[in-house]
Amino acid sequence: MMGHAVCGILLAGGQSRRMGGGDKCLRELAGKTILQHVMERVSPQVKALAINANGDPARFDDYGLPVVSDSIEGFAGPLAGVLTGMEWAAEHVPGCELIATFATDAPFVPTDLVPRLQAALERSGSDIAAASSGGRAHPVFGLWPVALREDLRDAMIREEVRKVDVFTARYKLVTVDWSNAPLDPFYNVNHPEDFDRALELLQP
Structure with missing residues (x-):
């Protein structure tokens, strides 16, 4: 499995109601957008990278990455982004298996x-790997086989599955835990006060 090429998909398709609408990831934090911070950290880890976002893709022009909108309509949540990423990789990145x-x-x-x-996936012989920190699951930070795209599309369309854990429960899932001290690496900026805290953490 370690030899398998991994592609990355940045899930930016959500509607940011708690931050007052708009694209949360395009808010600036310590001189860079939140998306830039994420991209700089994940780009070296993958063979190719795309942004999953709905609406006008032009707002991401500055990032130089392909922008793919959900292949299922109706803002179907993160699973729609996972499916879109699988289908994008299958079509555009030959040899990308995860x-x-x-x-x-x-x-x-x-x-x-x-x-x-990827190491945990290989070691455990699992189908899907997901992250956690301090024992709290973060299923949108995961590693998924592109080969599951038809199963996922079927689950979403025919069964209307929308929750990540409902889908992953059908497969062998391995979870990898990160320490959340002194900082939770999956700290997310969901509310205005989270933004202020993230700014403090990024100050030298």
Whole structure:
């Protein structure tokens, strides 16, 4: 499994109601957008990277990455982004057998996320790997086989599955835990006060 190429998909498709609407990941934090912080940390870990976002893709022009909108309509949540990433990789990145998914509101995402998830997948013989920190699951930070795309599409369309854990419960899942001290690497900027805290953490 370690020899398998991994592609990355940045999940930016969510509707940011708690931050007053708009694209949370395009908010600036210590001189860079939150998306830039995430990209800098995850780009070296993957063979190719794309942004999953709905609406006008032009707002991501400055990032130089492909932008793919959900292949299932109706803002179907993170699973739609996972499916979109699988289908994008299958079509555009020959030889990519796994996709890594990253939320784009977590500016401190681990720089060893993909290698640790991939090592756990190989060691355990699991189908899917996901991250946790301090015992709390973060299923949108995961490693998924591109080969599951038809199963996932079927689950979403025919069964209307929307929750990540409902889908992953059908497969062998391995979870890899990161320490959340002194800082939770999956700290996400969901509310205005989270933004202020992240700014404090990024100050030298």
